[in-house]
Amino acid sequence: MKKKVTIYIFDTNIFLTGIDFNLFEGVIYTTPSIIEEVNDRRYIEKNRNILNKINAAIETNKLKIKFPENTYIEKIKNISKKTGDFKALSDADRELIALTLELIEKSNKRVKMYSNDYSIENVCSELKIPFSPLYKDGIEFRIAWEVYCPYCKNIHKVEDLNKICEICGLKLRRRPKK
Numbered sequence: 001m002k003k004k005v006t007i008y009i010f011d012t013n014i015f016l017t018g019i020d021f022n023l024f025e026g027v028i029y030t031t032p033s034i035i036e037e038v039n040d041r042r043y044i045e046k047n048r049n050i051l052n053k054i055n056a057a058i059e060t061n062k063l064k065i066k067f068p069e070n071t072y073i074e075k076i077k078n079i080s081k082k083t084g085d086f087k088a089l090s091d092a093d094r095e096l097i098a099l100t101l102e103l104i105e106k107s108n109k110r111v112k113m114y115s116n117d118y119s120i121e122n123v124c125s126e127l128k129i130p131f132s133p134l135y136k137d138g139i140e141f142r143i144a145w146e147v148y149c150p151y152c153k154n155i156h157k158v159e160d161l162n163k164i165c166e167i168c169g170l171k172l173r174r175r176p177k178k
C-alpha cells in the first residue's frame with residue numbers, strides 16, 4: 001500500500017517558533033499573507049533569520065505558497081459567522097483556513113493545520129479539519145485549559161471539550177485559563 005503524503009498548513013505563529021521544517025515528513029503550505037505577517041513580526045520575535053529559512057524551503061519545494069480560491073474564502077466567512085469567530089479572524093486567518101479546506105477537497109492527501117490561534121482552532125473544529133497547536137518548547141499541556149460554553153459562558157470539565165452544552169446545545173470550546 002502506498003503511504004499517503006501529508007500536507008501541513010502553517011500559520012504565522014508556527015513559522016515564528018523557528019521550527020525545523022524537516023521534522024515534518026511531507027510538504028508544508030501557507031498563503032502569501034502569512035509570509036507577509038512573518039516578515040512584519042520577525043523582529044519583534046527576535047527571529048531575524050526566519051525568512052532565510054523560509055526562502056531556502058521554498059527553493060527546495062519543501063514549502064509552497066498558494067492563494068486559496070475565492071469560493072473557499074466565502075465558505076470560511078460563512079462558517080466563521082456561524083461559530084461566532086468572524087470578527088476575531090483576520091483576512092490572513094480566513095485565507096489560511098480556506099487554503100486548508102481547498103487542499104483537503106482537491107489534493108487527495110492527508111492535510112493537517114498547525115496554528116496557535118483559538119479562533120482558527122474553533123473554525124477548524126467546526127469543519128472537522130485536523131488541527132494542532134505547536135509551542136516553542138513543543139509542550140502543549142503546560143497551558144492550563146478551561147472548557148466553556150460560548151453562549152452561556154458556563155465552565156465545564158476539560159474532558160467535555162467538543163461535547164454539547166446541556167443548557168444551550170452549543171459545542172463547548174477551550175481557552176487558556178487566566
Ligand SMILES: [Zn+2]
Pocket residue numbers: 149150151152153154165166167168169170
Ligand atoms: Zn451553554
